[in-house]
Structure formats: structure tokens, C-alpha cells
Amino acid sequence: MRISRRDLLKGAVAAGAAAAVSTDAQARAPVPARPNAVGMLFDSTLCVGCRACQQACKAANGLPPDPAHAAGGVYDAPADLNSSTKNVIKLMSEGGQTQFMKQQCMHCVDPSCVSVCMMGALHKEGEGKRSLPGARPEKAGTGIVMYDKALCVGCRYCQIGCAFNVPKFEWRDPLPLIVKCELCRHRGDEKKSGPLAVANPACCEVCPRGAVIYGEREALLAQARARVAARPEAYNAHVYGATEGGGTQVLYLTAKDVAFTQLGLPSLPEESSASFSESVSHAPYLMGVTPVALYAAMAFVIHRNQKRDAHTTGEGQ
């Protein structure tokens, strides 16, 4: 009897060790971009930093001025994304070369925020736990990362997970929300054709230089590669977002001698953080078999131990 218990434990240890070692073999398959994924392409060589997109974003999303402005600043000029800024233009001068950088949600192909969100408050359009109530039902396939405040408990795990530090929290509100770009899905018009039926980002509509454009991810990726091919002397050959962190639906081009890290974009491996985390975490569970089997085995052993104790001593524990 003693041997069987020891075997059970050995088995459990072996299973745990095997699960820990074999995580690569059981890795969750990488998520491909949705066939109709929409996104944006930002070309830092075209941006002149007029910040028209910032104002258009605030108007389109009903966002108040930056807190610093409210405190007496002359301009509404947020230094970074915050709970009243879903889109920001930053002047990056690291490495001697000045570039304008547009920052907003990257609408990742395999987003960390969606992976970590406890009840799917942050979710890909049409792929959440429920459809957001509103005028237009959610449609799967656009890949837009949307926010459903009714399912958000404000745990802020999305802020820990997001490698781009995009989701922001209303720190000074007793009834706070998570604030981030939702690609102006609410401005989409079903009467229009193509991507504009899905969404219509105000920043892209207003940009006077065409530095940021909206469209289907595939088309934008092709266009970005065409621009690089046409003027290889002007562009960094890589399109940021094609593969970074499993790919993003917002893509970036920059000048030839500028690294994307100089724009403040993190260098990320091709495997998404969500894929890595889910592979490692899920492997030992074997689709839920492990906890059930472990529970049954332990209940059996404990029950038997107690019965035997009661038998030998003539009393309950």
C-alpha cells in the first residue's frame, strides 16, 4: 500500500516535470491575422508633427483635454498616452535623428491584453464572451480590439501584459474605465463599402500628409513593402508589425538610418507573449484532465488514510 502511494507521487512529479520540459512541443499554435483584419499604416518619413490627428481623435471619441492642460497649460499637448488621450504624436530625437512617432493601440494579431483579460472585456471584435450592446452588432474577422466596460473589473492586468503600454486607467475616477484606441469602430458606416464599413479612424481621415492611412492589413502590408521597394534608399527595409510579437494590425515605416527602437517601439520576438504564456500555463493541465485526475486520486488516498487511522485507533481523526 505504501508503495502505491509513493508511485502515485512519483507519477505526479514525473508528469509535472514532463509538462515543464515539453512545453515547446505542446505550444499553442500561433494565431494568424484575421482574413479581413483592418489596421493602419504610419510612415514616419511623411509625418510633420502637426498633431491634427490628436485633436481629431479627441473630438471623435469625446475625450477631455489632457489633465496638464486643465491645470493651466496653454496647449492641450499630452506627453504620452493617458486616460484622456488615445492617440499621441511624439517627437523622438534619440540617436541624433528627429522623427515623429504616432502612438495608439497596435491592435495586435494575438494581443496580450485579450489573452489576460479575465472575462473578455478587452476582446477582438465578435470574438468576446458577449456582443457589446449597441447600434451595430459585432462582426468577427476585423481583429479590432474592443473594450466592454460591463465586463471589466479594473484589475489592470492588461497594462502589465501590453508590451506597448497602451491601455490606460482613469486613476482619479471612483468609477474608472480602461481607455484605449478602438480604431474608431463607432465611426464605421455600413452604407460604405470596403474597410470604411467596418471602422473609420478620425486620425487617418484628417492627416494632411497621408502619413497615417487606414485599410485592410494585407493591403497596407503590401503598400508598405511597395514603398520600401520603390525607395530603398529612403526607408528602413523592415515593416514594423509584420512579425513583431506575433504581428500587429498597425504597421510602421521609418527612415533608412533610423531603428524602430528609436521610435520607442520595443524589439519583440516573433512569438507573441500570449502564445508563450498560454503554452507554458496550459501544458500541465492537459485540457483539464490533470486537475480532475489529481483531485480524484487525492480524495481516494486521503479517504483511505483516514479510514485506516480510524480503524487502528478506534476513533475519527
Place this chain on the structure above:
Amino acid sequence: MSATEHARPMGGPLLDRNMKVLLVLFAVAALVVVYRFATGIGPVSNMTDGYTWGIWEPVNVVVFTGIGAGAFGVGLLCYLLNKGKYHALVRPAVLVGAVSYTLGASSIMFALGRPWNAYWLPYAPYWNLSSALLEVAVCVLAYTIVLWIEVLPSILEGAAASRYPKLQALGASLGPRLQKLMPYVIALAILLPTMHQSSLGGLMLIAGPKIHPLWHNALLPTLFLVSCLSMGYGAVVVLVNLLNVTWKARLDQELVAGMSKVNAGLLILYLVLRLGEVVVHGKLRYLGANFATLLFLFELALFAAPAVMFLLPAVQRDRGRLFGAALLTLAAGAFYRVDTYLTMYRPSGWTDGVANAAGWNYFPSMGEMVVTVGMAAVGIAVFIFISRAFPVVVVDETRASNPSRS
């Protein structure tokens, strides 16, 4: 045979000076929490979009539940491995577990920005099973309930021995019925912490780019599980020593030394895994004359020192030294947790072990610290209250001063 038979209420004044100090500390914390619900989290804390969890998550939830893992560890030894000699440790360990998990779970409620939506969490159709935090939330809530069910036998025994006939009947009828269910409750009380203590490490897997490579690896769930057990066993040794000093509770030195030998094995396992990962994945290159290296070596020393001490006969025999070594295991686990969640976390990430420039800094605010201290204080107060009123602590018969109630 069964040592719990000798557990008895400690009695004594319920509101002595220590108790008053603890309750005042809690009252101050409660005021801060009330203020937080009125104004939002920003004004009482130094938390920002960069350091979004401050100390409430890493300390109040992750460290407190690590201390509470003594219930898990002792249960594992006593019930699963059938080492009946550890029985006397079960009730105090379970009570500490119940109290610290309640603290962790209630701390989540004011750390959450939108806690009123948390009532959906038990609703399975909304579960996102990819989320480690969902697993932690559901498991911790379930386990907190399980722990209080494990405390119930003490309460029912207390009721059965009370002066009131109705309570006596209740205790006498419910007690044995509960006893029949216990194996199924205890199995759950081992399964749930195995799952969520590893998930507390798994939580940080997804923050890969933001955590220093010496702290981030695929073994995070395993390392958190192993170190929660070492913290738990350490906490039990610390606890029985404190109970011995305050209430002359039984302290079987051989017993706690034996448990500490098990703990030494866990600490060595942790060290082998942690160092092995660093070597195998070529992370030795991050070691050098920098803060990360210093902290890494300090943590390893905190794990290694008690491991060695627990194996020395001179320490095993000596109450004070064993107590000291047990305190070190608590510090080791606490440092490992806080360093992973906070000290070596940088919102803008790391490049080759050097933190990228960022616009965020963090040091806990007075409000955050007051709340953390207040929560710990109320936990101690609840433990003292229940131990005074109900049979939890086992007293050495030869030293007991009040045998009439045993």
C-alpha cells in the same frame, strides 16, 4: 493518538493592549480604503499606468497567500502522505491560511478599479481560460471558502463544549457529519493551492519583455509553487514558536525540525531549478557589477542559508536558530515574489539586462503602506481572537495552567 483532541481555547481578555494597537492600525487602513472608494485609486497611491499594481498586488495578495500556504504544506504532509505526527500543526496552520487568504481576497476588492463587476467572476460562461489572473481569482475565492470550512471543526467543537444547549446540539450534530466530508474538502484544499500558487508565477509569463531576464523564465509557475511551500513550512515554524512564547503552546522540536528537513529539500530544489535555468539558457552573461546581480545573489543566499541551516543538527536542536532559519525562508519567498512583480519589473522593458528609459518611477505611497500594514494587523487580530475563543492551539499538558477546559 489524535493530537487535535488537546487543542483548546486560549481564553484571556479579548481586547488587551496589543489587540487595541492592531485594531487602530486596521482602522487607519480602513479610512484610507474608504477615501480610495470616494476618489479613485490615484489620490491614495503612487500607482501609475506604468507601475499599475503598486504593492497591493505583490504584497497583499502574492506574499500574504504565500505565508498562508502553511495550510497547504501541512495538509500535504499530514493527509496525503499520512504523516499523522504533524496533526497538532494542522489547526493553527489552517487558521493562518484562512486568515491570510481572506486578507488577500479582500485586498483584491479595493485594488480592483471596478470591483462592482466582480460578481460576474463566478459565472463560468464569461471565463477567459487563457487568463492566469482569472484562474487565480476563481481558485483563491474557492480556496478561501474551503479554508474556512477546514476551520469549522474547531468552531463546532467550541460550540459543542459551550454553555448553551442549542449551540451544544448544533456542534454535536454538525461536527461528525462534517468529519465525513473532510477527505473531499481536504483534497480540494491541496488541489486549489497547487493550481493558483503556480498561476501566481504564471501571471508574469506574459510580461516577458518587462521583467529582467534573470527573473523571467518558463519555470515561473514551478518556482512559485515550490517557494510557496517553503514559505508555508517556514511560516508554520515561526507560528508555533510564537504560540509557544505567548501561550505556552506545545512545541515539539523534533517535529518542526523534521518538517524543516522537508523544507530544506524544497529550498534546494528551488535553487537547482533557478540556477539551472540561468545556466542552461545562457543568462550568466547578465551577471556583472550591477544591481540585478546583487539582488539575484542576495535572493539565492536567502534560499541557500536556511536550506543549509535546516540540515545542521545544531540548528535542528536549537529553538532559536531553527526559528531564525524559518524566518529566512519567509524573507526568501517574499523577496522572490516582490522582485519578480515589482523590483525587477520595468514597464518600458529591458535591453540586454539594462532597463530602457521610461517616464515612470514608483515607490509606495504612505496610503498604500498604511493599508498593507493595516491588513496584516487585522489578520493577526482575527487569529488571536479565534485562538482565544475556540480550540485551535494545542497546549502542552505538562505545562498547561488551565486543565479544566481541555
